[in-house]
Amino acid sequence: xxxxxxxxxxxxxxxxxxxxxxxxxxxxxxxxxxxxxxxxxxxxxxxxxxxxxxxxxxxxxxxxxxxxxxxxxxxxxxxxxxxxxxxxxxxxxxxxxxxxxxxxxxxxxxxxxxxxxxxxxxxxxxxxxxxxxxxxxxxxxxxxxxxxxxxxxxxxxxxxxxxxxxxxxxxxxxxxxxxxxxxxxxxxxxxxxxxxxxxxxxxxxxxxxxxxxxxxxxxxx
Numbered sequence: 001x002x003x004x005x006x007x008x009x010x011x012x013x014x015x016x017x018x019x020x021x022x023x024x025x026x027x028x029x030x031x032x033x034x035x036x037x038x039x040x041x042x043x044x045x046x047x048x049x050x051x052x053x054x055x056x057x058x059x060x061x062x063x064x065x066x067x068x069x070x071x072x073x074x075x076x077x078x079x080x081x082x083x084x085x086x087x088x089x090x091x092x093x094x095x096x097x098x099x100x101x102x103x104x105x106x107x108x109x110x111x112x113x114x115x116x117x118x119x120x121x122x123x124x125x126x127x128x129x130x131x132x133x134x135x136x137x138x139x140x141x142x143x144x145x146x147x148x149x150x151x152x153x154x155x156x157x158x159x160x161x162x163x164x165x166x167x168x169x170x171x172x173x174x175x176x177x178x179x180x181x182x183x184x185x186x187x188x189x190x191x192x193x194x195x196x197x198x199x200x201x202x203x204x205x206x207x208x209x210x211x212x213x214x215x216x217x218x219x220x221x
Contacts, residue, residue: 009036009190010071012161017066019052026052032209034192039203042196044211050196054163058088087159093150097139101130101149104138114157124155127182143170151179162186162193
C-alpha cells in the first residue's frame with residue numbers, strides 16, 4: 001500500500017465543538033486532543049452524541065460552533081485534506097451485496113485513493129479472517145462477517161485517525177481479538193483512534209471523553 005504523501009502523524013485537536021440536532025443541543029463547548037499513538041474512548045448513554053461527534057470528526061456533520069485542527073496549524077484544514085487523515089466505520093455499512101467480498105474491498109480502495117495492489121487487499125482480508133470468503137457474494141454474509149468486512153477497509157489505505165462507532169457489535173470473541181490486534185498495530189505505528197464503545201477493548205491505556213446527559217439541553221426560544 002502507498003502512504004499518502006500528506007498523511008500526518010500529528011495531534012488532532014477539537015476546539016469548543018457544539019452539536020445541534022433539530023432544536024436540541026446535543027453537546028456544547030467540547031474540546032479535546034488525540035495525540036499520535038493514542039486512543040480515546042467516547043462514553044455516555046444513548047442520545048448523548050457519541051455517533052454525532054464521530055460523524056462530525058469524519059466531516060459528515062458540520063459543527064454549529066467550534067473548529068478542528070491538526071498539529072500546530074492555526075487554520076481550519078481543507079476538507080479534502082482532512083478527509084485523507086481519517087478513516088470512519090459507523091453503524092451503516094457500505095457493502096454492495098452484488099459484489100463479492102474481494103470486489104467490495106477493491107471498490108473501497110478505489111474510492112479511498114489507494115494503489116491498485118491486491119497484496120493490500122489480501123492483507124486486509126487476512127487481518128479479519130475473511131480470506132476464505134473473498135469470492136463469496138456479500139449478500140450471503142452473516143451480520144458478523146459484514147461487520148468484519150466493514151472494518152477490513154481500514155487496512156486498505158493508511159489514515160491517521162480511525163473513527164469507530166461501536167465496532168464490536170455482532171463480533172464474536174475471536175473477531176474482537178483480531179480487531180484489537182489491528183488497533184494496537186495502528187497505535188504502535190503512531191496512528192490514533194476515537195472509539196465509541198460499550199465493550200472494553202484490550203488495546204492498552206486509553207483516554208476518555210464523557211458525554212453525559214448534563215451536557216444536553218434545549219435551545220432557547
